[in-house]
Amino acid sequence: MLRLRDLKCYYDTPRGVVQAVDGVTFEVRPNEVLGIAGESGCGKSTLLKVLYDYIQPPLQIVSGNYEADFPDDNGKVKTIGPGEIREHWWEFISYIPQGSMSVLNPVIRIENQFFDAVPKEHPLKAKGKKAIRERVAAYLKELELPVEVLKSYAHQLSGGMKQRVLVALGTFLHPQIVLADEPTTALDVVVQKGILLMLIELQQQMENTLVVVSHDMGVHYQISDRLAIMYAGKLVEYGPTDAIFSNPLHPYTQMLIQSLPRVGDRAQRSGISGRPPNLIDPPAGCRFAARCPKVMEHCNHQEPALLQIEPEHFVSCHLYGEAAS
Numbered sequence: 001m002l003r004l005r006d007l008k009c010y011y012d013t014p015r016g017v018v019q020a021v022d023g024v025t026f027e028v029r030p031n032e033v034l035g036i037a038g039e040s041g042c043g044k045s046t047l048l049k050v051l052y053d054y055i056q057p058p059l060q061i062v063s064g065n066y067e068a069d070f071p072d073d074n075g076k077v078k079t080i081g082p083g084e085i086r087e088h089w090w091e092f093i094s095y096i097p098q099g100s101m102s103v104l105n106p107v108i109r110i111e112n113q114f115f116d117a118v119p120k121e122h123p124l125k126a127k128g129k130k131a132i133r134e135r136v137a138a139y140l141k142e143l144e145l146p147v148e149v150l151k152s153y154a155h156q157l158s159g160g161m162k163q164r165v166l167v168a169l170g171t172f173l174h175p176q177i178v179l180a181d182e183p184t185t186a187l188d189v190v191v192q193k194g195i196l197l198m199l200i201e202l203q204q205q206m207e208n209t210l211v212v213v214s215h216d217m218g219v220h221y222q223i224s225d226r227l228a229i230m231y232a233g234k235l236v237e238y239g240p241t242d243a244i245f246s247n248p249l250h251p252y253t254q255m256l257i258q259s260l261p262r263v264g265d266r267a268q269r270s271g272i273s274g275r276p277p278n279l280i281d282p283p284a285g286c287r288f289a290a291r292c293p294k295v296m297e298h299c300n301h302q303e304p305a306l307l308q309i310e311p312e313h314f315v316s317c318h319l320y321g322e323a324a325s
Helices: 044-051 110-117 129-142 147-151 159-171 189-206 217-223 241-246 251-258
Strands: 002-013 016-028 033-037 059-071 077-080 093-096 177-181 209-213 226-231 234-240 306-310 313-316
Touching (some): 016 059, 016 234, 093 159, 110 159, 129 159, 159 189, 189 217, 226 251, 234 241, 234 251
């Protein structure tokens, strides 16, 4: 459905070129939940913007390939790429951005933000605002949200309700792909659980694809079918979520999972020591080498390839393959 091949997307800044997404290869499949995990600044949110075809300066695609399978009005599937995907926002692919507090327009009522989200070519647009309002009101009822929020402004809603409105806004036209960037950030535990349940129920009802970016490995364990682990702009591990949690291959993935709290285990959890590298001037070899407890000499000057170690389970690490022998 979505395919990335050796994709490089950089930010051209006054301080230098930031290699935010550097040589990433993977695919997003129909009717799945794909998680993208990693620390803040690893490139996962940038990757989501690229998937959405929201590429604005200083961000640019430097090299590589990104394409999507788009079904036209006749049911035939055609391949579209950057610059074309944006023509099908909301109805084919939608984006639930990070930070509901700042995303919703504070001076426009919620219902008008739904009106604006309907593409001008969509049949619903021709029917007018009344038809759109009725469609949205019916959808909110399905989601067990009060219809009264349509007449509200963003500042009149709680953080949890704003996030639910964003989810509704991103899904009411039943897109085939939904991209959600940190959907549970800055919400309390009870509200987080409700948002995750809402996203999963919608994905199952619509039988579409959900891509979730989150730094919280616990979120991915709960909802994702497959998982991509990013570190400093690189894809370091990729595969079925069950396989990654039961047999994490990359030292970074292992440390992320080890840091998760466990019921009944009172042992103190520690974070990963050190800091990610500067993406303006990243190291020549493995970008995790300076923080890795299993580092070898060649890790510092030779970049590891992405290798398939188990069925559909890939890792980019010198502990596997020829370099380990």
